[in-house]
Amino acid sequence: MSQIDGAESEFRVHVVDADPVTRILLTEILGDRGFDVLCVSSVAAYEALDHEAPTLGALIVDSDIGGGITGFEVARYARRLNPAVPVIFLSNAHRDSVEKFGVPGAAHVTKPFDPDLLIIILRELAADRR
Secondary structure, three states, rough: OEEEEEEEEEEEEEEEOOHHHHHHHHHHHHHHOOEEEEEHHHHHHHHHHHHHHHEEEEEEEEEOOOOOOHHHHHHHHHHHHOOOOEEEEEOOOOHHHHHHHOOOEEEEEEEEOOOHHHHHHHHHHHHHHO
């Protein structure tokens, strides 16, 4: 049974993570809950954001995405394109590091993560956009 209440299906979640297993897991978990999900590696992050930023509901990004860039850089780039985009760091990094180097107002979910916590955060964000 789908858990879509309408808000999620119109809420675009952009995930940037170097780990293909995490990308697949998040695509399945968020997609099963009705979210519109795009998962990319660090290599495709900027190009995807150039196209997605205006309609982006949230950015989920690891602080360490490889490819010569950091998740912090990607998050700051997303905020330059869309200052209102919510950012969630899904990371092994310590919360203090995320707060110091991340973007203002970003949330932090520690890996390994509880999918239900991530869903709660995203549902609140989606509800706030209505």
